[in-house]
Amino acid sequence: MVPNSLLPAPSRDNPTNGHLELVEPIVFTVQARDPRVARAAARCTPFPAVVAQAGEPRPAHGGTPVHVRVTDDSSPAESYSLAINAEGVSIRGHGRAGAFYGLQTLHQISRTDGRRWRCRIIDDQPDLPLRGLSLDVSRGRIPTLERLFGLVDRLAAVKINHLQLYVEHTFDFQFDPDIARSCSPLTDDDIRALDAFCRDRFINLVPSLATFGHMGRILGLPRYAHLAEIPAAAPWESQPWPTRIRGLTIDARNPDARCLIECMLDEYLPLFSSDLVNVNADETHDLGRGRNADYCKQVGRGRLYVDHLNLLIDACRRRGKRAMFWGDVIRNHPDLLPELDGDAVLLDWGYDAESDFPAVRSPERVARDVIVCPGTSGWNRVLNGLNTADANITRAAQTASEHRAAGMVVTDWGDDGHFNLLACSMPAILRAAALGWNAGSSASDIDFGIEHCLFGPDAAGLLDLIRDAGRPGDRHLTWRLLYQPWTADAWAGIHASFQHDRIVDSVERARSALSRAPVADAGDRREWNVALDAGLLFAKTTELTAPTTLVSRDATALTAAFRSHVHRFAEEYAAVWNAHNRPHRLHDIITKLNDLSDPARIGPPTPPPN
Template sequence: MHLLPKPKSLQLAEGSYALPKIWQISLPNELDQRVSASLAQLGEHEVVAQNANLTLTLDSTIAHADGYRLQIAAAGVQIAAQTAAGLFYGLQTLRQIQQQSAAQLPYLVIDDTPDFAVRGFMLDISRDKVPTMATLYALIDELASWKINQIQLYIEHTFAYQNHPTVWADASPLTAEEVRTLDDFCLERFIELVPNQNCFGHMRRWLTKPEYRDLAECPDGCDTGDPDWGYFDEPFTLAPEHPGSIALVRSMLDELLPNFRTRTLNVGCDETVELGLGASAAAVAERGKGRVYLEFLQKLYHEAHSRGYIMQFWSDIILHYPELVGELPQDAEVLIWGYEADHPFEAQSATIAKAGLPFYVCPGTSSWNTVAGRTTNALENIANAAKHGLHYGAKGFLMTDWGDNGHWQPLVTSYLGLAIGAARAWNALAELDVVALLDTVVFADSNKVLGNLVYQLGDVYRAVPPLLHNTSSLFRILQANPEAIANLKLDREGLHNADEILLQLRNELPNTKPQRADGELCLVELAWAIDLLRHAVQRGLWVLDQQPSEQASNLQTEIDGLIERFQEVWLSRNRPGGLQDSLKHFATLRSSYGEVQYA
């Protein structure tokens, strides 16, 4: 049996209980209606006063507010929990057992509690995909079944601010009504929907508009002096000394926050790479970059606190100035993020814990900048975050799924990271059979093929050195010009090995039988991802062969077909806004073969 997340304690016993055709359920008095509503997931059922085969009980002796005890024995099934949320989570476990047990439920006792009080997921809906409501509903339902209890939708410009309509005009944004509907939907599943609006860096979509450009640190762009960031030809970061910057944030929050029930707000503030290079240069020279950053963060804290909100923010900048950590507001929640296997979660968690600040550890799915993921990196990054977050007393564990450079990766690519993140958010140190969890719980593949296929597809990046930070060589081949590709010093044997793996996986796709609702779409997405990565292989070999023109013609025809399929895949789960921006990332790829069609 493979359960997601894996329970803390599961003891099997001899014997089994026949799965009833109708669940006859005994409920405690005045039970939260959200639990009653979730009973439909078990199938046909009725609430009874006696002779129940499923009994739900509220029990104050259960150790954790989200914990539960589930027992299957000759007398039937019993679930006890301290709270309604615990009963809901117990029912999710029973549902998975039922799905895997045919006509007989094994006798067992499960005692289960989470390692992290907050078990979250953050989805980037700003670069460049804004999912349809149907996509979001399905994703939230699945995450709830894996005991996720917080969701954040990362916003730069994709909320329909009525006072700022030019910013989101072509983005197909979430409206206030849609956010309120999502908030209700999440609440019904014991999930907190937290507003996540970047308020300092990552403001390009605002600052490139004429009416906001004067609020930029560097209105005309600048050389960041950072080899990872290079030259910016457009503004990216708010000028913290400009009084209009905090006024803009105030206007944004006044519109955004009333649509959420929560009293938590993520203000972002990561990657303020231009700070001190433009409008704030004199202030930074006088007081230091860390101090100027902290002062604006404190202004944001005031805006959140004055509205009754707890402020969350990303940790990357403040951790460069450990001498200032002690000046952070003591109720601000620090989000420690990092996406490589060896990210220093241990040292960073120790720094924040020593200051007595509440914090989350925030690993990632490793899906972005790859097309098909980086399986090994994702698993090690997630385990690293969970281990050290648990050790240093992190309040929360927040999985992240970003959309850098066009958000090319299809959603199916993120399922592995999402599932393992949910598993470790609940049971941080558990031994996990990743392939079995994918086959059994995530994809429900009756042929037990798809789990390994997705795992191996996500590991193709390892066949093609060099192994790069936050991306893969195959993805870099797709988005770089031939000169930059040549500088990668690609290995011909590695490219051929990758192609052999990809071809084998492509041939295995017809042998899969996913039973999930979007199973057929998952296979369409995977076929496209494999084919695009095979194109990357051929493009890499083309560069190594000095770019012969006869191959360029074939590659051009192939990529045109892949771009057409990309648009179909995109629109199957996402709104049209942002698609044209994403297609621009194909321009270098397409233009190197011939006439530019996607500029």
Template sequence: MSYKKNTFEYLIPRPVEIKEVEGQFRISYDTKIVLLESTDSSDYNSALILKGYIEDKLGIRLEITRSASEEDVSKVIILDRSDDIKEEEGYSLNISDDKVIVKARTKRGLLYGVATFRQLIALGGALIPACEISDKPVLSNRGFYHDASRGRIQKLSSYKKLADLCSYFKLNQLQLYVEHSFLFKGFSEVCRDDTPLTAEDILELDEYCAKLGIELIPSISTFGHLYKVLRTKTFEELCELDDPRDSEFSFDQRMQHHTLDVTNEKSFEFVKKVLDEFLPLFRSDYVNICADETFDLGKGKSKELADREGVGKVYVDYVNRIMEYCINKGKKPMFWGDIIVGFPEYAKLLPKDVICLNWGYSDCEKEDNTRKLADVPVRQYLCPGVHGWRHFINHFEMAYRNISIMCEYAGKYHAEGLLNTDWGDYGHLQDPLFSIPGLIYGAAFSWSGVSEETEINRQISRLYYGDREEELMSVARDIGMLEGNSWDQLVQFIELIRNRPAAQEAKEFYGRLKVNEPAENNKRIDEKLDDLRLLITGVNDEGKALINRLLLFAEGQKLMCRALYQLGCKLFDKAQNHDECVRIAAEIETWMYHYKKIWRITSRESELYRVEEIFYQCADILREQNVNLIIK
């Protein structure tokens, strides 16, 4: 029995230097994990992680011990702290017939060396090829940003698994996006229909991340994107716009509103209170104040001020107040850069050491914004995305291209880091498992540079999903590319119909969606789903979980396209097939039953009810025979 191809070519991220040598290390019942005296107490966790991994993957329970020297022991896996490794997060991994030696100068470096050895176990089992590996990252700050607000709040156990994954692929920062989804004091009205994060959740996750070498950085909306907060009676007076509660909840409107009223001093008191309560839960020296997409600024209560001083100046002045407050509390601010790139001259007015999170999500993203900020200059992270938001299934090909481009710009313009984003627009319909390939793209490229798409997909299929055919990611990519209409289009259309628009307005909106008869495209999806079914017995547990999610979500995608098409026939063409409409309605309800079971495996109830409401309203319209009750 032999290794398929070269075991080392599947390592993610790819190490800087790999030298293959003669020999093989055999993990056996009497193998020991040895901490040399050079290590400290925090390195015991690295030994525990390795021990747990070997027991899980191989069924072999090793013992951990300490030794004064590596000379006196054999058949061991040695963890060693050494100043011979100069880079902060660098490591060396030397494997011979009788020893494995992981050497690093820092705790993180040791964790990363252990991670590489764990990957060799995943690829080779208990028989590991001998080698000499030397490694270090291209970017010093490598992060993942996960939306924990706009629909889906996961269970604490799920966030811990996310941290495990980040550490395994050598990411060192994690942020959870919070708008309204933390149980602040005085937030009883905000959270009464939700399942928010608590102080204990954050404290426990922060501790868990620290053991994995991950900095959990607080991220909290302090300016824009406060739709749910400012629609409550408790906080509505702080809203830039009058009467923020004058319409029912809308996923689409939440993407556009609401912004704090900068002319009301109580708004700043609100921001200070939130920061005072949130920041002490984190050991990080950083805080992301967000301050992005302040679309309402200057359009309501601050209009007079904005007309007089300019929207850009009003924005920078208020952000400066928030940043100075954070700095006085000993925190280094980060903020999203979408507003400041429009007014780069004002960037010079910001505190010197703030970090601008420069996001761009196009698969052909231009370098203009990165160059503008570099010219100021402003410290910046480049922020691409995993492209799952607004879809049933992530667009893996978009994620690859977007992340690749932004990693290249990060190198060209000397950015300080990469923060790869996973947003939850329109209720966070997509399953969190679909974001893992994008997470891996970002981890791989920020550590060792960009690789070719088919190569990284083949590596992910083999290493992470255990697919010896190396085809799983290729099939998943193809399924995502077969999307007809997107989830946000259904949401926008249902929310429009819910308001009973004029027939002509509804018809024009529907025309912009470009809905086609979906039978042929759905048939192509079915063919790809059969490819998945053939792969399912040849993958590991992670691969099976991905395939099962793809099978379910692709069926949801097909159903939605059928529903949108029949809605158009029903509402506008008058050539409706009522029996087909009723049939689709029933299939939607059955699909939602299974979707909710999957949601509840990893996530709290959070806003699941809002997602199902869209589907059920769609089913109700399909069943309705009197079109006049639906539109004017």
């Protein structure tokens, strides 16, 4: 059986006899009051097309007819039917979103079938009502607005309907410009433009703002230092990446701290049309360990957490928003979960292949909406650990479907400077889109669809090669290994699991296959090439750090070649970053790369004893 290239795979896709031979222009007749449906029709195919509302005259020269109709019957939300026969195409969408998704399916068909569309009848509906992506824009890389527009188009094409941009300090708050000074931040105009662009594609752009933990940059400013549970030990700029990632936790009982949060919400939330907001409230590492230590000895850290989170939930409600929060902290206090405002949505995250998403299974969940949140396994890696991501996302989707979760949001973080590239996370993002819509999709169909979507129709097997090249990232944080001081203990796990020649071979095979693939997006191709080159750099480092490698006579030549590779790689990485992202924090990564060329760092190790 030929795999289905449609992504997500439809619930029911029944082939019928014959083909529709296209005659240009394609003539869309749209019976929908929402202009978004007509605009989606105009973008639907690569062929010349005209769009007319129902009742308007059709072009005199004819063409292939496509009828799009919106109904409000009892069909499931976002569902649609699509029929192709020798005479034309009809799309019936339940609601405006259903018609939009039918057009997205037709868009994929038009790209795969060319000018001769196979006749078929598709009846389709989503398994999960919410299917989303959370993208980190705080740990280093902030995409340009054009890059975000391109991402939104790609998400809409695979029926993702929810997007969060995770913000700690990278928004240009006007009440205090020092919060994002020199950060190339997102502005209110950026958010408004992106919100409108998302709405036009039936994507809910949801504000995501750190309001409890992970507030290191803000609470590190002198004027806010007294609002931290434990003040910063050093200025933000001088802190190593792991310290920045850990961040600072706000003093939850300080009225001035609450005023700061209120100011942030007042300025940020009105920019979004969504009725949701993610207050995050995760990894509150310092909670009750500093200023509130004595208080927590009396009432417990869980009580302090729940009380502050309820205040955040109420603050959002007063602004017309429903709060979402990460579930890692309350997981340690299950007895207090019923005391949390029941309207708040719990985001149940887990990023390992074995993560079982306990909150969605928990009896304490009661009637609370829970969203499962797997990850792309890209952060802190030179190449994504796609085997881990695939297993993690598949298990999340199965759990969400079995336990009637409210949805699934896949996360793409940027720990330690956000070295990982967006193109390398797209296979995991597309897998989440496929399984969020159709949890019963086969792994082979999803792989085929991902390859077709990202690399073109003649790329069979490329995804397996990329998985193999990124295999070290399934077990290890390869970017952190690369940039931190090289020690025998740190690299022992790599040397025990992977041979240098094996890593090089897997990366070269992926590079060779990629060079032959008709990758549609030039930016993607360049990012993949840079990421695979980073894989080679990592492979060479496994050789340099091996206990016996550099005792040989070619040590000088090897280290010279390595320095040359690092120099070339840093230049290309900077070019790729600047092509799609704001300049903020690029210098951090380039500094770390330049450190790899330090002669003392890559000199011969002490020879092993005889």
